[in-house]
Amino acid sequence: xxxxxxxxxxxxxxxxxxxxxxxxxxxxxxxxxxxxxxxxxxxxxxxxxxxxxxxxxxxxxxxxxxxxxxxxxxxxxxxxxxxxxxxxxxxxxxxxxxxxxxxxxxxxxxxxxxxxxxxxxxxxxxxxxxxxxxxxxxxxxxxxxxxxxxxxxxxxxxxxxxxxxxxxxxxxxxxxxxxxxxxxxxxxxxxxxxxxxxxxxxxxxxxxxxxxxxxxxxxxxxxxxxxxxxxxxxxxxxxxxxxxxxxxxxxxxxxxxxxxxxxxxxxxxxxxxxxxxxxxxxxxxxxxxxxxxxxxxxxxxxxxxxxxxxxxxxxxxxxxxxxxxxxxxxxxxxxxxxxxxxxxxxxxxxxxxxxxxxxxxxxxxxxxxxxxxxxxxxxxxxxxxxxxxxxxxxxxxxxxxxxxxxxxxxxxxxxxxxxxxxxxxxxxxxxxxxxxxxxxxxxxxxxxxxxxxxxxxxxxxxxxxxxxxxxxxxxxxxxxxxxxxxxxxxxxxxxxxx
Amino acid sequence: xxxxxxxxxxxxxxxxxxxxxxxxxxxxxxxxxxxxxxxxxxxxxxxxxxxxxxxxxxxxxxxxxxxxxxxxxxxxxxxxxxxxxxxxxxxxxxxxxxxxxxxxxxxxxxxxxxxxxxxxxxxxxxxxxxxxxxxxxxxxxxxxxxxxxxxxxxxxxxxxxxxxxxxxxxxxxxxxxxxxxxxxxxxxxxxxxxxxxxxxxxxxxxxxxxxxxxxxxxxxxxxxxxxxxxxxxxxxxxxxxxxxxxxxxxxxxxxxxxxxxxxxxxxxxxxxxxxxxxxxxxxxxxxxxxxxxxxxxxxxxxxxxxxxx
Numbered sequence: 079x080x081x082x083x084x085x086x087x088x089x090x091x092x093x094x095x096x097x098x099x100x101x102x103x104x105x106x107x108x109x110x111x112x113x114x115x116x117x118x119x120x121x122x123x124x125x126x127x128x129x130x131x132x133x134x135x136x137x138x139x140x141x142x143x144x145x146x147x148x149x150x151x152x153x154x155x156x157x158x159x160x161x162x163x164x165x166x167x168x169x170x171x172x173x174x175x176x177x178x179x180x181x182x183x184x185x186x187x188x189x190x191x192x193x194x195x196x197x198x199x200x201x202x203x204x205x206x207x208x209x210x211x212x213x214x215x216x217x218x219x220x221x222x223x224x225x226x227x228x229x230x231x232x233x234x235x236x237x238x239x240x241x242x243x244x245x246x247x248x249x250x251x252x253x254x255x256x257x258x259x260x261x262x263x264x265x266x267x268x269x270x271x272x273x274x275x276x277x278x279x280x281x282x283x284x285x286x287x288x289x290x291x292x293x294x295x296x297x298x299x300x301x302x303x304x305x306x307x308x309x310x311x312x313x314x315x316x317x318x319x320x321x322x323x324x325x326x327x328x329x330x331x332x333x334x335x336x337x338x339x340x341x342x343x344x345x346x347x348x349x350x351x352x353x354x355x356x357x358x359x360x361x362x363x364x365x366x367x368x369x370x371x372x373x374x375x376x377x378x379x380x381x382x383x384x385x386x387x388x389x390x391x392x393x394x395x396x397x398x399x400x401x402x403x404x405x406x407x408x409x410x411x412x413x414x415x416x417x418x419x420x421x422x423x424x425x426x427x428x429x430x431x432x433x434x435x436x437x438x439x440x441x442x443x444x445x446x447x448x449x450x451x452x453x454x455x456x457x458x459x460x461x462x463x464x465x466x467x468x469x470x471x472x473x474x475x476x477x478x479x480x481x482x483x484x485x486x487x488x489x490x491x492x493x494x495x496x497x498x499x500x501x502x503x504x505x506x507x508x509x510x511x512x513x514x515x516x517x518x519x520x521x522x523x524x525x526x527x528x529x530x531x532x533x534x535x536x537x538x539x540x541x542x543x544x545x546x547x548x549x550x551x552x553x554x555x556x557x558x559x560x561x562x563x564x565x566x567x568x569x570x571x572x573x574x575x576x
Numbered sequence: 577x578x579x580x581x582x583x584x585x586x587x588x589x590x591x592x593x594x595x596x597x598x599x600x601x602x603x604x605x606x607x608x609x610x611x612x613x614x615x616x617x618x619x620x621x622x623x624x625x626x627x628x629x630x631x632x633x634x635x636x637x638x639x640x641x642x643x644x645x646x647x648x649x650x651x652x653x654x655x656x657x658x659x660x661x662x663x664x665x666x667x668x669x670x671x672x673x674x675x676x677x678x679x680x681x682x683x684x685x686x687x688x689x690x691x692x693x694x695x696x697x698x699x700x701x702x703x704x705x706x707x708x709x710x711x712x713x714x715x716x717x718x719x720x721x722x723x724x725x726x727x728x729x730x731x732x733x734x735x736x737x738x739x740x741x742x743x744x745x746x747x748x749x750x751x752x753x754x755x756x757x758x759x760x761x762x763x764x765x766x767x768x769x770x771x772x773x774x775x776x777x778x779x780x781x782x783x784x785x786x787x788x789x790x791x792x793x794x795x796x797x798x799x800x801x802x803x804x805x806x807x808x809x810x811x812x813x814x815x816x817x818x819x820x821x822x823x824x825x826x827x828x829x830x831x832x833x834x835x836x837x838x839x840x841x842x843x844x845x846x847x848x849x850x851x852x853x854x855x856x857x858x859x860x861x862x863x864x865x866x867x868x869x870x871x872x873x874x875x876x877x878x879x880x881x882x883x884x885x
Contacts, residue, residue, distance in 0.1 A: 113839060116657050123657065124615075125843075198629055203618040254659055270668050271831030272742060297740055297829040298839065305727045305739040458844065461611040481617050492617035499620050 104556070104574050106291040109567075110303040110315040114271055114296035119254040120238035121192045124201050124482070130316065130567040131274050131294050136238035136259035137172065139185065140231055142564055146391060146484065148231050152185065152239050152260075153219075161226035161519050166219045172283050174241045175264045182219045186211045187242035189221065204233045204483070228519045232393070232483040235564070262287045262570040271296060276569075288573045307332060307552055314553035316567075320378040323550050334552055336380050337561035340391040341480040341547035342489065343381070345439065349503040349540045350468035353421035359448075360539035362412035363474070364402035366446040367439065371404075373545050376434050381545040386532050387479075387490060389546040391563035394486025394515070394528035400536050409446040418448070425452045426472035428460035435476055443474075450474070465499040478547055484564065486528045487516055494540050503540035584868065588861040595857040599850060600640050608632060609844035613656065630656060643850070652854075653847040657840075666833065666851045672742055673832035676825070677817045679748050680756035684813070688760040689806070692767025693794060696775065707764075714761035719820055723754040723827035740829035751828040755820050759813045766809045770802030803874050811867035815860045 115128035120136050122128075141151040153166040172180040189211035192199050207230065210222040223230060238259065245253050257265050262284065263276035274294045278287040295312065297303045304322060306312035308329070318326070323334050345367065347360045354360050369383035385401030388394060413419055423443065427436050433454075440450040453472060455463070463470045481488025491512050496504040508531055515527035535541070549565055559572040610627040618626075627633045631642075646653050652662035691711065695704045730750060731739035738747050774780065775798060783793055821834035829835070833852050840848040 116843065117659055119659070122659055195625070195629075198626065200613050200626075201615065202626075203615055203622040206622070251660065269831075270665075271672070271836065295741065295829065296831065296835075298835065299827050299829065301724050302727060302740045302827055302829055305724075305732050309732045309735060309739045311739050311741075458608055458611055462608060465611065479616065482615070488617050492619075497620075499618075499623070 103576050104313075105289055107289045107293070107557075107569060107572065108311065108313045109292065109294045110297045110306050110312040111294055112298050112300070112303070112317045115274060115294070117254050118257040118265070118268065118274070119250065120257070120259075121188070121197070121199050121201065121240065122254065124236065126316075126565060127296075129565075131276075132238065132257060132259075133566055134261055134263040134276060134292065134569050135257050135265055136240070136261045137180075139166065139188075139234045139237045139239060142235055142484075142562065142566075144560065144562060146563055148235065152180065156231075158519060159220070162223045164221050164230065165214065166221065168217050168219055169283070170217055172260050173281060174244065174260045175258050175279060176241070176244060178241060178243065180239060180241070180260050182213050182215075182217055184242050185219045185239055186213060187245075188237060188239045191240070191245070192237065201236070204236065226517050226519055228516065228521075228524060229483055229485045229487045232485045232488075236482060262568075263292060266291075282570075284570070287570050289569055292569050304552070307554075314551055314557060314559075316549075316551055318550040318552045320376070320380045320550065323380060323552065324378045326552050331555055332552055333555050333557075334550060335559065335561050336548045336550045337565070338382055338389070338391060338563060339480065339547050339549050339565055340389050340482075340484045340563050341478050341549075342384065342387060342389050342392075342543060343435070343476070343478050343545045343547055344387045344493075345542045345544060346464075346471075346475050346477055346493075346500075346502070347539060347541055348468060348471055348473050349538065351471070351502065352469075352473045353416075353418045353423060353448075354473045356416045356418060357538065358412045358416035359418050359421070361402065362409040362416070362418075362446060363443060363448070364539050364542045365405045365409035365412065366442050366448075367542060367544065368404045368442060369544050372435065372438060376432070376438060377545070377548070380548040380550055382548070383545050384543045387493065387535065387541050387543040388486055388532070389563075391546070392484050392486050392489060393521075394490075394525065394532075396525065396529045396532060399529070399532045402536075402539075402542075406446050413447050420447060420449050423448055423450045423473035425450050426460055426463055426475045427452060427454055428457040429454070430457045430460075431476050431478070439474075439476065468502045471502050482564075486531075487512070490528075490531060490535065491516070494535065501540070503538065505534060505538055508534045508538070584865055588865060591861055592854070592857050596850065596854060597640065599853045600643065601636060603846055603849060604632075604636055604639070609656065609846060612844045643847075652851045655845050655848050657843045657845040658848075662847045662851045665848055666836065666855065669831060669833045669836045670855075672830060673818070673821055673825075673834065675742075676748060676751055676755065676830055676832055677814065677821060679752035680759065680817050681810075681814065683752055684756040684759035684763055685810070687756075688763025689767050691760075692764040693771055693799070695764065696768045696771035697790070697794065699772065711761045711764045714757035714764075717757060719754045719757070719823050720827055722757060723751070723824060726750045726754055727828070742830055747828075747830075751824050751830050754827070755817060755824040758820065759817060762809060762813060762816075763806070766805050767802070770805050771798055774798040774802045800874065804871060807867050807870050807874065811863045814863050815856075818856050818859070 111127045111130055113127040115131045116123040116125055117128055118132050120132045137152045139152050140148050143149045152169060152172060154169045155167045157165050159165050168182045168185055174180055189208060191197060192201060193205050193208055207223045207227045208221055209224045212220055214220045240259065244258050255268065262279055262282045264279045266275040266277045268274045276292045278290045280286050297306060300319060300322060303312065303315040307315050326332055326334060347363055348354050349360065373379060373381040373383050386399050425436060425440060436452055440452060443450045464475060479489055492498050493500050494503050494508065495501055495512060496509050511527045511531040515524045518524060549561065551561055556575040557572060558575055610623055610630060610632055614623055614626055655662055655665055658665055691707050695707050698704055727739050730737045737750055741747055780793060780798065783797060821832055822837060825832045825834035826838055837849060837852045
């Protein structure tokens, strides 16, 4: 009797385990972000956490496919009427979550709203080349730029379309707290500081989302995000460091989702002040950096070594540009030739940058005979120095640059063009090339200009490209998704493995 | 009495004003928020334009006067980053911090004082040897470490408690223990010292000689006479709990003012940081004020008087 009872119990337990395994597939998703969205109004902040949430609530004028190509979204097609005028054909089958139709007037309103100086959008500088937006037909919108601006489409990937009637009715503050768009997910609730909840939009024009409910939690500590993932409280987490990623590799229930982004890890070299004003010292620095070692040792392989200050995810990236191989002997020789042995190089940096990378570079440059002193300040002070006069900026500093536009124009232009806040370098030939690349919409011509511009940067070395940064997500093994270079978090593209 | 109160109130207001002025100036001296708000590729003209629009190009004294003027209308201003009224952003975090700090304070007093009494009364016995390690651990474990250890044990391995967040009473347990550990140890130490000192006094021997039980001696006489340092520490500990909350709230993803302070400092959300500092300094000053009043209740010999002593 006793034994039979025991057997029955075991059978019952076994059955309940079986039942648990056979329960219907999961259809919710719990996401841990390192911060809470600063705003959910897509026209205000565009920090990574805000963007991760609201890009699921809104549709953008155009978007990028998995390969990074710009493809239609709200606009089904576009043509250049002239180099300064693009005509967009707007889809007529898109509905906002309140049931009203998305119209070309909403597109015009969205452009005007984000470019209105009085609205003070931090994103203004990405769109302020747009001089005019107007309706030119029942389903046509014309955008006019001051000068030809070939990066406009790449910028419009980030332009969320909002409902004019709704924003005007509820006002800016309520719209920010309870956003309403036309995207695959509807806003449900925002327990501020804790989580944002979104529900699937079943009348979405691209189909029913497979995941029904998404929550985004605000968990700033990485160890806590990982604990949440391990305990099942989170299904996917953002911003995993390479060290932790390495440790997570052994977890059979989890997987890592790294994405090569358009962020470029580079070393700025001041060409207008101090020992590095000598081109031989700059070339010596380029020879002294072991990019492969940096990627392997500091980033556990989560990074791609590059030779130029641009990633393969950017338009304008060209293979075959000459580079400086890791060669400490040659670096030493160049430094000797320049008479710069033991020269002091101030290395300005802030807590926003990886201190291990800063120390590794200090060591590498020390090995070839330069005396690098690290000058660590808070980030705003660093920015003030780095963007100030050449004699304030120090000799070198690291950076992790992203323009959010995946185009060379947004990288080498602000970093190296004469007169830009970041440039401590000036070469009229380089300026002419990138200006020419900006003045035409002919892609082949632009590529040629950028190739020549990158060759000049190779000669002059106002900076050294080191690695393409990989953003790392960690997730439950059953989640099917591939993150993209644009770091856009499209829950619509995710599925639970049946 | 009222003169004393007025004097203390004026001192308190001066202290709060001083804190505000220091924070205001330091936040601005350490850098320009405009640089953090614009996209990296913004041109100098775009940066200048935004700086002007936000009013950060004005001299600091004028910005400070402007801030004080808005404060007099009980307005904390609008957050540049979140585009919401600051009172709202900070206000929605207060209940969470009160919940966490309150639980941590209850835990640290509820554990710390009995432990302090026990280790004093049973000095040199097994009881003291068993309890002192608890005090030592509370005192020496940094919260960012004890927090992670708690999460790994009770959240991940055992699965008893949620690993983060603020959903119900189960969520508050681990952060409150991590946060209250140090305060608990402080209460235990102070109570122990106070009780030991009182136990050696003549009046204790006298009432013991009358045949009064130890229980009554400790609870009615010794504890009351030893209460002054404990009340002083309690007021200071609340400030420590609010400061410690910055770390604990980050580790446990607790949506209180500490977490808000860290995230606002990172995004240079000036007005939010100032409002938090204002709130914390006001509550600190008020608590010390309250402690002064309590002294008079515990020990009627302490007269609340202003002027020369």
